[in-house]
Amino acid sequence: MPNRLAMPLIDQDDLSEQSTETLWANFALHRSTECRNELLLRHIDLVRRVVSRLYVSTRFFHEYDDLLSCGVIGLMDAFTRFEPERGIPFEAYAPVRIRGEIVDYMRRQDWAPNHLRQRIRQVEQAYDLLTQVLGRMPTEQEAADQLGIDVSQLQQTLGDAHCLNVVNLDELLNGTWDHDPGTAREAGFDRTIEREERHTLLRREIERLSERDRMILNLYYEDELTLKEIGQVLKLTESRISQIHSGILLKLRMRLRHLKH
Helix, strand or coil, rough: CCCCCHCCCCCCCHHHCCCHHHHHHHHHHHHHHHHHHHHHHHHHHHHHHHHHHHHHHHCCCCCCHHHHHHHHHHHHHHHHCCCCCHHHCHHHHHHHHHCCCCCCCHHHHHHHHHHHHHHHHHHHHHHHHHHHHHHCCCCHHHHHHHHCHHHHHHHHHHHHHHHHHCCHHEEEEHHCCCCHHHHHHHCCCHHHHCCCHHHHHHHHHHHCCCHHHHHHHHHHHHHHCCHHHHHHCCCCHHHHHHHHHHHHHHHHHHHHHHHHC
């Protein structure tokens, strides 16, 4: 680590030749705008990576450049809030802030068509009812029969719902797992169950999922593979992975909803 106490302000012409570690140390000492801008440029790929993953699900409702602009704002916010002394790499911290900024933008736009929200709500209600009656999560066939539709129609709705699955497991933990932000706020899940207890509940519910479902969650959230890449691993189509992923989140939401009562 460079000696920060003796570190002079880096000349603007020399910025591109400095290591990222040196730039961070210099910025921490001098708060140089030039250092900040150089660091932002070096981390712009973090924005592109987050935007690319979200854009796949929402490309029919949002422009890529709009999401990119929001992502850059999130990157700047991450830069402002970042505390190196906590020992968390910026590359791990920044994507959370970037994604949060983009998701907030999407929610402000109220972009999902009402008919899609209504269809998804009907599916959730069917799963909810059958879960209470059967004492377990229903199969796709059982849910389709309850709705009076074919399994293929149910799967299509779950696939369409993927554009709403901008919530991730962290948001499930925070209690904002409902499609309607207002409903999520009113649910009061944060007020009734402590965060650590929710972690425990969610881990337990994930363990109850099938091996395939757990693998999809791991590949998507941990390994950050795209739906297409996951499909290649599991030898399934991208649309089928989209349907399964939506179904997994639906199962987790239903289980957490029942556990809170």
